[in-house]
Amino acid sequence: MxxxxxARRELLSSxxxxxxxxxxxxxxxxxxxxxxxxxxxxxxxxxxFAWIDAEASRLAEHVAELVGTAxxxxxxEASPAYLSALGLRYYLLxxxxxxxxxxxxxxxxxxxxxxAVLRQNRDEDYADVIQQIAKLAGAECxxxxxxxxxxxTESAPRAEPWRRWLDLLRRPLEPRADWSDPxxxxxxxxxxxxxxxxxxxxxxxxxxxxxxxxxxxxxxxxRWRRLGVGQLVCNSDLGRESHFRPAAVEFCAYRGVExxxxxxxxxxxxxxxxxxxxxxxxxxxxxxxxxxxPDALVLDEDATPAARAVVAVARRHHVASLxxxxxxxxxxxxxxxxxxxxxxxxxxxxxxxxxxWGVAPERIRVTGSPFHDQLFQGLSKRRQETxxxxxxxxxxxLLLATTPPRDERPDxxxxxxxxxxxxxxxxxxxxxxxxxPSARLVxxxxxxxxxxxxxxxxxxxxPSVEVTLVESGPLELLLATADCVLSCISxxxxxAALAGIPVVQILPxxxxxxxxxxxxxxxxxxxxxEELTRVLCHAISVGxxxxxxxxxxxFGNRDTSAAANVAxxxxxxxxxxxxxxxxxxxxxxxxxxxxxxxxxxxxxG
Numbered sequence: 001m002x003x004x005x006x007a008r009r010e011l012l013s014s015x016x017x018x019x020x021x022x023x024x025x026x027x028x029x030x031x032x033x034x035x036x037x038x039x040x041x042x043x044x045x046x047x048x049f050a051w052i053d054a055e056a057s058r059l060a061e062h063v064a065e066l067v068g069t070a071x072x073x074x075x076x077e078a079s080p081a082y083l084s085a086l087g088l089r090y091y092l093l094x095x096x097x098x099x100x101x102x103x104x105x106x107x108x109x110x111x112x113x114x115x116a117v118l119r120q121n122r123d124e125d126y127a128d129v130i131q132q133i134a135k136l137a138g139a140e141c142x143x144x145x146x147x148x149x150x151x152x153t154e155s156a157p158r159a160e161p162w163r164r165w166l167d168l169l170r171r172p173l174e175p176r177a178d179w180s181d182p183x184x185x186x187x188x189x190x191x192x193x194x195x196x197x198x199x200x201x202x203x204x205x206x207x208x209x210x211x212x213x214x215x216x217x218x219x220x221x222x223r224w225r226r227l228g229v230g231q232l233v234c235n236s237d238l239g240r241e242s243h244f245r246p247a248a249v250e251f252c253a254y255r256g257v258e259x260x261x262x263x264x265x266x267x268x269x270x271x272x273x274x275x276x277x278x279x280x281x282x283x284x285x286x287x288x289x290x291x292x293x294p295d296a297l298v299l300d301e302d303a304t305p306a307a308r309a310v311v312a313v314a315r316r317h318h319v320a321s322l323x324x325x326x327x328x329x330x331x332x333x334x335x336x337x338x339x340x341x342x343x344x345x346x347x348x349x350x351x352x353x354x355x356x357w358g359v360a361p362e363r364i365r366v367t368g369s370p371f372h373d374q375l376f377q378g379l380s381k382r383r384q385e386t387x388x389x390x391x392x393x394x395x396x397x398l399l400l401a402t403t404p405p406r407d408e409r410p411d412x413x414x415x416x417x418x419x420x421x422x423x424x425x426x427x428x429x430x431x432x433x434x435x436x437p438s439a440r441l442v443x444x445x446x447x448x449x450x451x452x453x454x455x456x457x458x459x460x461x462x463p464s465v466e467v468t469l470v471e472s473g474p475l476e477l478l479l480a481t482a483d484c485v486l487s488c489i490s491x492x493x494x495x496a497a498l499a500g501i502p503v504v505q506i507l508p509x510x511x512x513x514x515x516x517x518x519x520x521x522x523x524x525x526x527x528x529x530e531e532l533t534r535v536l537c538h539a540i541s542v543g544x545x546x547x548x549x550x551x552x553x554x555f556g557n558r559d560t561s562a563a564a565n566v567a568x569x570x571x572x573x574x575x576x577x578x579x580x581x582x583x584x585x586x587x588x589x590x591x592x593x594x595x596x597x598x599x600x601x602x603x604x605g
Contacts, residue, residue: 001109002112003022003023005115005117006024006117007122008119009027009029021037023038025041025126031420042421043420045100053331055254057089059254060081062252064079064081064082064088066252067079067080067248071282072243074243078282078313080270080271080278083305084270090411094410095262096254103255109137109138110137113141114140114141114142116141117144117146118144119146128262130143163215164216167216167235181208183207185294186207186570187289187292188211188212190299193371194369196370198563199229201561201567210288211230213231213232214236214281216233234284234288239279242271242278243283244271249261286316289317290317295320296570296571297322298323299311300326303333320341321342322569323338323340324369330415332414336359337358343359367556370563372555375495395439395483396483397433397482397484397536398441398485399486400490400492400496401444401449403449404422405419414511417508423454426455427529430462431533432532433536434465436536440465441467442467445469482501484536485503486503487506489507489508497554498550502542504522504523505517505522506532507525509528511527520551521550523538
């Protein structure tokens with residue numbers, strides 16, 4: 001039997017024969033009457049195959065072990081597979097879900113002939129998988145290349161010249177690390193929204209604190225300088241040469257399909273784009289740690305390359321690393337497996353989820369969220385100021401959008417968030433609101449996607465619904481007037497529950513039981529428009545809570561400040577460096593950037 005496999009629909013010059021089996025590896029077929037013989041991975045591989053997430057994560061860890069010490073000389077254990085673990089997990093998920101489809105959902109038979117339509121310089125990994133699958137099944141396979149694609153690259157923008165000049169001018173004003181200073185020294189690295197309350201608390205408890213940035217954050221420096229807080233800058237865009245060694249992936253296979261070549265090419269492309277920057281980043285971080293000798297490192301996550309780089313440097317310098325939870329744990333890839341020493345989480349719900357993902361209980365400590373403390377105070381104030389909640393005004397529904405998924409990078413299998421299912425979530429919300437008399441919808445776009453094209457396209461389908469799109473601004477302003485919140489599996493939906501407003505979670509079709517509403521302080525969950533209409537009407541009839549009492553299982557014990565709890569955890573983990581080590585650092589007798597294992601007089605890189 002002839003079998004058509006296309007990487008994407010736009011590669012096909014004409015619609016395939018309705019009688020011929022056809023598969024899309026990325027994206028979906030046009031909405032409407034799709035023949036039963038036409039499949040797409042986005043539809044077929046859903047939460048029923050949630051275990052693929054764990055398999056992709058396991059393979060990524062395996063690759064990191066294989067690559068081993070391919071990092072720069074100053075930090076050989078920071079290999080490209082280690083630094084790019086998050087991207088590697090998603091890349092392996094993309095390959096593994098294709099293997100699972102061909103081996104479990106629709107295995108080819110010896111009588112099949114597979115015609116694969118792919119694009120050069122982009123789909124070589126798919127070609128490897130399909131050709132191996134065909135060979136294992138005894139089927140024929142013919143690959144048709146449709147042309148050469150421009151490489152999908154990503155690069156950080158270079159720092160503005162004025163920022164670099166200001167960095168040079170302000171360095172003499174930086175607080176010096178006096179070797180005789182007995183205070184605990186703490187580095188903060190991450191989102192100020194989460195870590196600024198921790199910074200204040202650490203100062204109150206007598207610590208010396210430095211912010212660690214890639215490039216100068218001028219406003220933050222001006223705000224904290226008067227309190228004696230330093231700012232350390234790495235300027236990774238000054239990196240001119242990659243100091244990583246070749247990453248040879250000797251063996252990475254899944255169900256008999258060899259993935260080593262594809263993974264090795266993926267790592268090589270990452271190094272081509274990011275190698276010089278990441279080399280500079282590691283060397284500068286190593287220099288800062290060697291010069292100041294901190295006792296603890298506090299981050300807001302440990303999944304992205306920069307965060308994993310600083311954790312590796314901290315470990316090399318015997319510095320405890322602690323992560324303050326940054327968002328709701330809907331997808332394992334951003335949380336597990338962790339590389340930091342300790343995870344400081346919101347409450348029991350977060351702890352339970354991390355333990356289910358295999359994080360050891362002794363690495364988890366419930367502290368609450370400093371951000372939630374601040375948000376709760378702001379919401380309480382806004383609630384007192386807002387008095388118009390009478391039945392005379394229209395019902396206001398707040399919809400919290402998420403980041404639109406990308407076809408070329410499949411999202412977590414358990415979440416099953418695709419462009420098609422995301423549009424379905426939005427249609428369910430618009431359709432449910434359209435059925436409510438005198439209701440209007442406020443859509444808060446995700447901060448990283450203010451131009452969300454899927455939201456705008458779906459909103460245009462419902463001209464009868466009064467819709468306001470909000471691209472930026474504080475969440476508490478919108479919550480002050482909302483009667484109900486609809487959340488597209490967003491962390492902001494969990495945050496909104498602090499306002500005492502009913503929060504209904506909209507789940508994608510084919511999604512697993514992500515963030516169970518009864519464990520996360522939500523009013524309910526829905527997938528279809530019918531389910532959402534029923535839950536939404538009930539939520540509006542219940543209305544706002546008279547007395548706001550945040551769920552302690554979600555937000556922790558509110559008897560104490562979360563920032564104080566975090567600071568206590570940091571001080572408990574921080575072991576002060578012996579004065580002789582700090583004396584050597586003060587004299588410049590520590591590793592210079594790029595010099596591993598040699599003590600010498602260092603100069604600023």
